[in-house]
Amino acid sequence: MSLPARIGRGIALTLFAIYFALPLLSMLDFSTRAKGGAEGRTGEAWANLFQDEDLRNAIIMSLLLALFTAVAMVVLLVPTMIWVRLRVPGATRVIEFLCLLPLTIPAIVIVVGIANVYSWVTYLLGDSALTLTFAYVVLVLPYAYRSIDTALSAIDVRTLAEAARSLGAGWTRVIVTVVLPNIAQGVLGAAFVAVALVLGEYVFASLLHFDTLPVEIALLGKSDASTSVAASLASLVFVSVLLIGLSFLHRNRRSSS
Amino acid sequence: MTTAAPDTSTERGVAVHLQDLTRTYGATRALDGLDLSIEPGELVALLGPSGCGKTTALRILAGLDVATSGQVLVGGRDLTRVPANKRDMGMVFQAYSLFPHLTVADNVAFGLRLRRTSTSARRARALEMLELVGLGQHASRYAAELSGGQQQRVALARALAIEPSVLLLDEPLSALDAKVRVQLRDEIRRIQLEVGTTTLFVTHDQEEALAVADRVGVMNAGRLEQIAPPVDLYERPATPFVAEFVGLHNKVAATVSGGTATVLGASVPVIDGSITSGAGVAMVRPESVSVSASPTGTASVVSVGFLGPISRVHVQTEAGDALMAQLPSALAVGLAPQDRVDVSIAGTPVLVVAG
Amino acid sequence: MSSTHASGGRRLAAAAPALGLVPFLLFIGIFLVVPTVTVVATSFQGADGGLTLDNIRALGSEAALTTLWHSIILAGSTAIIGGALGALLAWLVVSAGPTSRLRRVTLAVSGVLAQFGGVPLAFAFIATLGFSGVLTEALRSWPGVDIWGGGWLFGLKGLIVVYCYFQIPLMVLVFVPALDGLRVQWREAAVNLGASRWQYWRHVAVPLLTPAFLGSVLLLFANAFAAYATAAVLVSQGNPITPLLIRSALTSEVLLGQANLGFALALEMIVVVAVVMTLYALLLRRTSRWMR
Numbered sequence: 001m002s003l004p005a006r007i008g009r010g011i012a013l014t015l016f017a018i019y020f021a022l023p024l025l026s027m028l029d030f031s032t033r034a035k036g037g038a039e040g041r042t043g044e045a046w047a048n049l050f051q052d053e054d055l056r057n058a059i060i061m062s063l064l065l066a067l068f069t070a071v072a073m074v075v076l077l078v079p080t081m082i083w084v085r086l087r088v089p090g091a092t093r094v095i096e097f098l099c100l101l102p103l104t105i106p107a108i109v110i111v112v113g114i115a116n117v118y119s120w121v122t123y124l125l126g127d128s129a130l131t132l133t134f135a136y137v138v139l140v141l142p143y144a145y146r147s148i149d150t151a152l153s154a155i156d157v158r159t160l161a162e163a164a165r166s167l168g169a170g171w172t173r174v175i176v177t178v179v180l181p182n183i184a185q186g187v188l189g190a191a192f193v194a195v196a197l198v199l200g201e202y203v204f205a206s207l208l209h210f211d212t213l214p215v216e217i218a219l220l221g222k223s224d225a226s227t228s229v230a231a232s233l234a235s236l237v238f239v240s241v242l243l244i245g246l247s248f249l250h251r252n253r254r255s256s257s
Numbered sequence: 258m259t260t261a262a263p264d265t266s267t268e269r270g271v272a273v274h275l276q277d278l279t280r281t282y283g284a285t286r287a288l289d290g291l292d293l294s295i296e297p298g299e300l301v302a303l304l305g306p307s308g309c310g311k312t313t314a315l316r317i318l319a320g321l322d323v324a325t326s327g328q329v330l331v332g333g334r335d336l337t338r339v340p341a342n343k344r345d346m347g348m349v350f351q352a353y354s355l356f357p358h359l360t361v362a363d364n365v366a367f368g369l370r371l372r373r374t375s376t377s378a379r380r381a382r383a384l385e386m387l388e389l390v391g392l393g394q395h396a397s398r399y400a401a402e403l404s405g406g407q408q409q410r411v412a413l414a415r416a417l418a419i420e421p422s423v424l425l426l427d428e429p430l431s432a433l434d435a436k437v438r439v440q441l442r443d444e445i446r447r448i449q450l451e452v453g454t455t456t457l458f459v460t461h462d463q464e465e466a467l468a469v470a471d472r473v474g475v476m477n478a479g480r481l482e483q484i485a486p487p488v489d490l491y492e493r494p495a496t497p498f499v500a501e502f503v504g505l506h507n508k509v510a511a512t513v514s515g516g517t518a519t520v521l522g523a524s525v526p527v528i529d530g531s532i533t534s535g536a537g538v539a540m541v542r543p544e545s546v547s548v549s550a551s552p553t554g555t556a557s558v559v560s561v562g563f564l565g566p567i568s569r570v571h572v573q574t575e576a577g578d579a580l581m582a583q584l585p586s587a588l589a590v591g592l593a594p595q596d597r598v599d600v601s602i603a604g605t606p607v608l609v610v611a612g
Numbered sequence: 613m614s615s616t617h618a619s620g621g622r623r624l625a626a627a628a629p630a631l632g633l634v635p636f637l638l639f640i641g642i643f644l645v646v647p648t649v650t651v652v653a654t655s656f657q658g659a660d661g662g663l664t665l666d667n668i669r670a671l672g673s674e675a676a677l678t679t680l681w682h683s684i685i686l687a688g689s690t691a692i693i694g695g696a697l698g699a700l701l702a703w704l705v706v707s708a709g710p711t712s713r714l715r716r717v718t719l720a721v722s723g724v725l726a727q728f729g730g731v732p733l734a735f736a737f738i739a740t741l742g743f744s745g746v747l748t749e750a751l752r753s754w755p756g757v758d759i760w761g762g763g764w765l766f767g768l769k770g771l772i773v774v775y776c777y778f779q780i781p782l783m784v785l786v787f788v789p790a791l792d793g794l795r796v797q798w799r800e801a802a803v804n805l806g807a808s809r810w811q812y813w814r815h816v817a818v819p820l821l822t823p824a825f826l827g828s829v830l831l832l833f834a835n836a837f838a839a840y841a842t843a844a845v846l847v848s849q850g851n852p853i854t855p856l857l858i859r860s861a862l863t864s865e866v867l868l869g870q871a872n873l874g875f876a877l878a879l880e881m882i883v884v885v886a887v888v889m890t891l892y893a894l895l896l897r898r899t900s901r902w903m904r
Binding site for chain 1: 728862881
């Protein structure tokens, strides 16, 4: 590569790095700044993450929601997708279409239409933020579908199942003890993505009036920007760790296959 | 035949000289002082196992790789420092080199478009080239709509459309089915003779090399082991490496004296490069070995492989040599493992090397 | 193999596997299809439940049209800026080689930042460019420039700057595979046939990448058009974009005099996204003859 080209590359990459790093570093600086224009640093905003009761409750709620959503997604989607491969291959297109549909319908549109459904849900199950699980499963469907679909494509589900059935296994046994272990990484990946998405979800929670972490952060922003920024950075770091862990998962799979 | 079909102009070809080419990648030496001369209009095949440097040699000739030292001379001109896009060479890659967004005709005309040839002239030339490779009716298709063999024909037409000084074929058949491979290789030879372009053909398939080339160069570890017309190479391999690579060879104990070798009790002439006297190992081709059933035979059959017109019979001699014989299937009928057989050797010259 | 008496049972048996899909279909039906159908149906309902086109007509009001226009400007400009800069970054990354550290790091970071919409993103920019943001204060003290500029960050311009922060990484993620798809042989074949570096880009690389680039830009458009959370937190006054107008329609009783305007606006969003997806499908069909 010629010298001018090298310099051009270097400059371009540096500018990109600055653009992406600046807001992140600013969050760190902003959230540790001393209050009232004083010099120096304070960890007050970060301590609030654990001391502010509303915030703490919201964090717990969001984590629970993430867990519930991941579990519900796996329970609903994995058997369905395996079943489609094994017994109803004709339905592949339909299921794929339905799973990817939430990508094309903006979340806010679903929120508008889901109010009636949710009045039934809260009537039947009570007014807990955990009922958001249902909406969130829909939301994470496209990402989860892709992850699991990739894993399923990598193995020959049919042959595996036929082998197990010929040895006397029933369908439940085939799915749970034969297919599932072979797509574990794909399922885990789907669960990771689900957790990451749920922790950042704001549209449903705010418009259906449930207090999750993002809703609480947004609310706090009006009175205590430093704590909001600290919480934002904390949730970003948490999600980064999840997603980067996920990319390691993928790399391991590639090297082991 | 179109009117513009090239006349029998072997004089259109140019001579190619690769002089003392060395190419190192870090500690590995891909080429180690390669010398190779190609006559005008000649088709030379470079043959060798993967990693022997044959593709590196071709890519250096094309300008796609740079020699660490040495020279590339084409038609007397030193091209060593000339960039690839100024070399006027047509190259056919292993596979998937057609531009997918262009039709077959536009692919073939691509080089002419770069040379600012008029639209009508390059259209005509593209069609002419497509006729030459037998794909005139597919001009408006895309690469994705063609079979692998057809794609390689288009790639050949594209390379020839610019009337290259040298045609470079980099394992052009290796991604194809066996049947198409044979068909296309014969066609490549027909077309090359027709246009008379000096050609370098790189392959790891000895049958392919022997079938198409005027001369075959066998490469090993970045050097040319031997370069000779196919028949010579086959009958008079200069080194054990060539002998083994060019045909399956039996290694049989032999003694040499006075220009003949005694192998399995028979006297056989030795070829140049053999040891001149003493004990050694003879490289004997399977088709030089024949076996016949005999209750008093000195060898026994290990296995018989039926390959259609010919069969391969593996035998074990009492002396302990394991041999493979290749004979017409009619002669192998009735042989079964454990049968006693006599083994004899044809009088064709053999290479004997120090054991 | 007498089958007459068993055929009814067999037909049932053949349909039985499909029953395994019922839970999934039921779930999707309730939580995705019903809401979507509700949106469409309610768009045509008046406050009394009767059939009306008033809601749709209200979409033609100047306020609604301006908002839609702003939404399209926001999605369009960030798709184009994000698409161009993202493609540039993707190229810088790919040309560094398939195993380079630059590539690994950039892809991992992009994977995180592309998902980094929503509330935290808004606060990241408040912390950077807000009134007492880090960059704002730094530039205010030296060289004395005021980039706060009366709070542009909290309007449409601000949204454009902020959205690019997730649009560029998203572009990197979707465009790197397209660049990886450029085979070395194509460049070598072109060079071999006499192409200069510029001619290779002009005649081979750019035409080959154009469909992927346009497709990616359409995806970015849909992504920005549908985004809500960042804007909801950032924008303090007015409803510059459609999702925020929907919020007001949902939270305040009557907007622009129409009870079900929120549904009509949601329908409008569906239509815009559908148009984008149709364009995308047309694009695919145009190139499908030569794309694998």
